[in-house]
Amino acid sequence: MLREINKYLNKDFPQNYIIRNPLPGALIVAIFCFAFLLMYQPLGTHAGWFLSYEATMAVYCLVAAAAIFISAKFIKNIGYFSNTEDWTIFKEFATIIISLFVMGVFGYFAGFLIEEPAARWNFATFFDSLKNAFLIGIIPFLFFTSVNMRFWFLGDNIVQKGSESYKTINPNEDLIKISSKLKKEELNFYPGQFICAESEGNYVVFHLYRNEQLQKVVIRNSINNVERQLSKISYIMRTHRAFIVNLKKIISRKGNTLGYRLKLSGVDDEIPVARNKTKEFNRLLKQL
Numbered sequence: 228m229l230r231e232i233n234k235y236l237n238k239d240f241p242q243n244y245i246i247r248n249p250l251p252g253a254l255i256v257a258i259f260c261f262a263f264l265l266m267y268q269p270l271g272t273h274a275g276w277f278l279s280y281e282a283t284m285a286v287y288c289l290v291a292a293a294a295i296f297i298s299a300k301f302i303k304n305i306g307y308f309s310n311t312e313d314w315t316i317f318k319e320f321a322t323i324i325i326s327l328f329v330m331g332v333f334g335y336f337a338g339f340l341i342e343e344p345a346a347r348w349n350f351a352t353f354f355d356s357l358k359n360a361f362l363i364g365i366i367p368f369l370f371f372t373s374v375n376m377r378f379w380f381l382g383d384n385i386v387q388k389g390s391e392s393y394k395t396i397n398p399n400e401d402l403i404k405i406s407s408k409l410k411k412e413e414l415n416f417y418p419g420q421f422i423c424a425e426s427e428g429n430y431v432v433f434h435l436y437r438n439e440q441l442q443k444v445v446i447r448n449s450i451n452n453v454e455r456q457l458s459k460i461s462y463i464m465r466t467h468r469a470f471i472v473n474l475k476k477i478i479s480r481k482g483n484t485l486g487y488r489l490k491l492s493g494v495d496d497e498i499p500v501a502r503n504k505t506k507e508f509n510r511l512l513k514q515l
Contacts, residue, residue: 236317237483241375245368246322249299256330257292259367261285269363276343286341287334291364294333298326323368331360405433405456407446414446418460422476422493426450426469434494441493464511466500474512484509 245252264272264284275283302308302322335356338347403421405414414433422434422441431453433444454465462474466489478490480500487500487508500508 237315240314240316240319242314243319243323243368243375244371245295246299246302246326249296249303252299253292253296256295256364256367257288260291260363261288263363263366264288272359275341278341283341287337290333290337291330291360294330295326295364298329302326319372323365323372326368327361327364328357330364331357334360403457403460405446405448405453407448412446414444418463418473419475421457421463421473422491423473423498424450424453424471434491436493462511462515464504464508466498466504466508468501470498472498474508474515477512 243252245256261284263269264287265281268280272280272284274280275286278286299322302325308318308322335347335353338352338356400417400419403416403418405416407413416433416435416437420435420437422436424434425432426449427445429447429449430445431448431450433442433446435442435444450465450469450471454471457463457471463471464474465471466487472489472491476492478492480487480489482488482500484502484505486502487505488497489500491498
């Protein structure tokens with residue numbers, strides 16, 4: 228049971244927009260909270276001792292924005308949370324709780340300047356500030372989390388954008404010429420025609436989409452030599468000791484940072500991404 232819970236909590240998950248983009252994220256929180264407070268005036272909110280209700284809420288919302296911005300920046304510098312490519316649902320909710328706690332603390336101390344002079348230095352007022360921060364501030368956070376929840380429910384089968392198409396040649400692409408160890412043998416194709424290459428002993432099997440059909444072409448070569456000849460193409464990567472993959476041809480992936488299994492257009496077998504390649508794989512995939 229605990230193993231299953233841990234498995235679901237540590238599934239890959241896109242990072243919350245507010246945490247990933249601290250400045251616009253903080254502004255979104257401030258604008259939402261201000262609109263919410265003006266429309267509903269919840270939780271016994273009231274005007275400050277020298278400001279109107281609207282001005283009081285605007286100041287509190289600016290303080291909240293500052294809290295979210297600072298906490299997001301701080302979280303990004305914590306080792307456990309610093310790698311956005313290794314993000315999970317557990318990290319997602321942990322960062323939300325931290326951010327809202329900081330927002331509540333900022334709001335509590337801002338009250339000493341905004342509210343009428345009173346005995347605020349007590350736990351009841353402090354917890355009331357935290358409660359307000361969580362009840363109101365949680366809404367914009369959960370909006371972005373809920374948008375990404377489809378990836379969590381998809382689990383290990385995360386579909387990549389625009390990868391199913393068999394569109395091949397881009398007019399700006401240069402022809403690739405793969406030279407074989409046999410001087411008389413050469414393989415020519417455009418990057419968009421390349422799906423993947425697989426090492427089989429002293430040979431390399433190329434999976435290509437040319438002339439409106441899928442093709443397998445075998446030449447005598449090493450996977451290391453082929454990798455060097457394809458190294459200038461940013462979206463072609465060696466994912467495993469035996470495989471080189473066109474990242475634009477990925478239909479889906481499953482697994483986690485311990486290793487992925489990829490499904491490619493036109494290839495029946497799943498292609499592995501080795502554990503030591505996952506970080507580079509995630510970085511290149513994010514750039515596409």
